[in-house]
Every structure is written in structure tokens, then in C-alpha cells.
Amino acid sequence: MVVHVDLVADVLRLEEQMIMKAVMEWARVRLVNLEEEALPLGRINADAAIIRPISMHRALYAASSYEASMVFTVNTSSTILYAGDKMLSYTRLIAHQIPVPKTYYASTPTAAAKAGAELGYPLVIKSPIGSWGRLVVRAKTPEKLAEFSELRRMLPCIQQRTLILQEYLEINNTDIRCVVVDGELVGCVARKARRGEWRSNVALGAATKPYPVDTELEDLAIKAASALKGFFVSVDIFETKSHGYLVNEVNGVPEFKGFMKATGKNPAAELSVKLYHKLHQ
Ligand SMILES: Nc1ncnc2c1ncn2[C@@H]1O[C@H](COP(=O)(O)OP(=O)(O)O)[C@@H](O)[C@H]1O
Ligand SMILES: [Mg+2]
Incomplete structure (x- = not known):
């Protein structure tokens, strides 16, 4: 057949x-x-x-x-x-008891200022939709937060006006990307932002290197993938001193060029094998 x-x-x-x-x-x-x-x-x-x-x-x-x-x-x-909407991802992950950075939803500059007072500074501002670090900014003062949120209020679509405010984490400008296929971890890489940049997106010039997997990281990545019922996803995780591993995001159409180069593993081949088994069950 x-x-x-x-x-x-x-x-x-x-x-x-x-x-x-x-x-x-x-x-x-x-x-x-x-x-x-x-x-x-x-x-x-x-x-x-x-x-x-x-x-x-x-x-x-x-x-x-x-x-x-x-x-x-x-x-x-x-x-x-x-996975594609950060508001929906964070709330779904939290509902599944998966640790994420401390986060607020604010739909106006006034609401954002209140969240800022709770979180303290610096803080991170994100939009629900976006990737490659776009619309992810850091505000070091309440004045900067007000500037960013006023600016966002003028943007044309609701997602761009929506403010996700998050504690800024001291993670050495590094995050961990884990690739999961059908409930199994393929591997993990650390992505470190290029010099002068705090966001560790490969699209912004971050360097990747293999990251040693421990069972806690593996369990968390698989749990996060399963919370979003992802068959083939990448899960981005922050390693913090104060709260251990925190899931930052799940990607539903994962890119894995940097991952492949760093680990020598081929997520496309893993996906192919798992899909074959799924269709021949
Ligand atoms: N709360 C945070 N504290 C510190 N750095 C962060 C925080 N949130 C995001 N970053 C950095 O910014 C990058 C982009 O943020 P992210 O939420 O992953 O958005 P995108 O979907 O655009 O990749 C992350 O890879 C990370 O390096
Ligand atoms: Mg990201």
C-alpha cells in the first residue's frame, strides 16, 4: 500500500x-x-x-x-x-503544572504599569504572536515600559497591542532548546546570544552547542510537549539559579538547523521514523 x-x-x-x-x-x-x-x-x-x-x-x-x-x-x-500564541502557551503550561517564568497579561499601558510594579525592573515585554525575538524587548525602568506600551497601543492588530510582561531572568543570555518527537526527547542544545545581544535566538546570531541532558530536563521537555499535544515540537527552557528549569516556549513548526549542527542528530529522520510507525500502527 x-x-x-x-x-x-x-x-x-x-x-x-x-x-x-x-x-x-x-x-x-x-x-x-x-x-x-x-x-x-x-x-x-x-x-x-x-x-x-x-x-x-x-x-x-x-x-x-x-x-x-x-x-x-x-x-x-x-x-x-x-504553541504559536504565547498567551495560550503560558496559560496551558501553567494549567498542566509546568513551571514557567512569572508572567502577567496586560491589555493597556495602565494595566502594564501595575504589572511592572509587581514584577520589578528590568522586565521583559512580549507579544503573543512572534518569533525570532521580534517584539521581545527589555524595559529597565517604568518610564521605558510606559514608552513601549504606548507605542504598542498604536499597532494595527490586537496581538501586537497585547502585552505579556515577564520577570527578567539572569540566565547568562542562554536558553536550552530541546527537540521532542512523539513523546521522546531527541536532544538538547544551549543557545547563547551573540555579544551585545541578550536574546538567544539563532535568527539574532546566537551560537549553539550540545547541552547535556539530565532526567529533570528530559521529563520537563516531554511534559511541555505533551501539554500542547505536540507530535514534533521544540521546547525552549531557561535554567535559573532560583527556580531551576522554567519552560519559556514550545514551537509547533520547529526549526532545527542550529540543533543539527551542534548535536549531529537529525530531527527530520526521527520525525520520519515516528510518523512511519504512527501510520502503520
Ligand atoms: N523572561 C526572560 N528573561 C530573560 N531572557 C528572556 C526572557 N524571555 C525571553 N528571553 C530571551 O529572549 C529570547 C526571545 O524570547 P522568546 O520568548 O523566546 O520569543 P521568540 O518567540 O521571539 O523566540 C529568548 O530566547 C531568551 O533568550
Ligand atoms: Mg524563542
Whole structure:
């Protein structure tokens, strides 16, 4: 029996190419480029769809389009939504008793000022939607927080006006990225921000190196992935002196270039094996 797997993307990065190559060993893979293809709702024929658009909303709507035709999606629209929106991720993680940084939701500059007084300074301001460190800023004083939140109030969409305020953690500008596939940890890397930058996004020039896994880190990464029902996700974790490991975010369309380079492990191959087993159960 031939298995049909759609790879849904908008840009073919190294990650998408590697996933295609791995899955093509056992399935007929069709590349669906959302820049050009329309999805016929309720009339898609495939056994599985690997959802890889860079844009979170494209990924979300692509996943739900496939789900309407009962196609197994990696990841599901629910995982992509909850992972892609930081408000939904933090609240879901907390509801599952997973430790996260101390965080407030504020929808106006007045509310933000109150949260700032509770958190103290410096603090971190984030938007629910965004990646690669965009819209993640640090306010060192109440005046700076007021400036940032007034500015955000002028932005066109609700997510950009929403303020997530968070304690600033002394983590040596480093976080730990863990890749989890179907309830198993593939590995972890530490990402250290480039000199002069506090945000450790690879897109902002961070360097990656392998990070030794301990059982606490492994359990936490798997628990976080499971809280969002992620089949193939990365979980970003802060290691703090005062509170141990804290989960910062889950990525529903994980990038793993830096991870691969640092660990020599191939998440695309791991995903392929797990998907094969899922479809042949
Ligand atoms: N509370 C925090 N304390 C210290 N550094 C943080 C905090 N939150 C985020 N950062 C840094 O900023 C980076 C980007 O923040 P993150 O929440 O991961 O947003 P994005 O989705 O854009 O990656 C993180 O990788 C981390 O290096
Ligand atoms: Mg991040």
C-alpha cells in the first residue's frame, strides 16, 4: 500500500528539504506550496500532512484544512495555535503544572504599569504572536515600559497591542532548546546570544552547542510537549539559579538547523521514523 504524505510549506528551508528526503524513503511525498496552491476544504486526499509554513497563521489554517478531511497532521491545528500564541502557551503550561517564568497579561499601558510594579525592573515585554525575538524587548525602568506600551497601543492588530510582561531572568543570555518527537526527547542544545545581544535566538546570531541532558530536563521537555499535544515540537527552557528549569516556549513548526549542527542528530529522520510507525500502527 502506498502511503501519501503532503509536506505543506511556503518556503523550502533546509529543514523542509531534510524532512522530504527522509519521508520519501517510505512514502509518496507531495510538496504543497501555499504560495501557489489553494486547499480544497473537506476534499484533500492524503494519509498525513507535515505542516511547515513559516507564518503561524498559514500553518494553523493549513493544519485545520487537512483535519477537515480527517488527515493526520504534524502538528495539529490545536498544537500550532497553542504553541504559536504565547498567551495560550503560558496559560496551558501553567494549567498542566509546568513551571514557567512569572508572567502577567496586560491589555493597556495602565494595566502594564501595575504589572511592572509587581514584577520589578528590568522586565521583559512580549507579544503573543512572534518569533525570532521580534517584539521581545527589555524595559529597565517604568518610564521605558510606559514608552513601549504606548507605542504598542498604536499597532494595527490586537496581538501586537497585547502585552505579556515577564520577570527578567539572569540566565547568562542562554536558553536550552530541546527537540521532542512523539513523546521522546531527541536532544538538547544551549543557545547563547551573540555579544551585545541578550536574546538567544539563532535568527539574532546566537551560537549553539550540545547541552547535556539530565532526567529533570528530559521529563520537563516531554511534559511541555505533551501539554500542547505536540507530535514534533521544540521546547525552549531557561535554567535559573532560583527556580531551576522554567519552560519559556514550545514551537509547533520547529526549526532545527542550529540543533543539527551542534548535536549531529537529525530531527527530520526521527520525525520520519515516528510518523512511519504512527501510520502503520
Ligand atoms: N523572561 C526572560 N528573561 C530573560 N531572557 C528572556 C526572557 N524571555 C525571553 N528571553 C530571551 O529572549 C529570547 C526571545 O524570547 P522568546 O520568548 O523566546 O520569543 P521568540 O518567540 O521571539 O523566540 C529568548 O530566547 C531568551 O533568550
Ligand atoms: Mg524563542
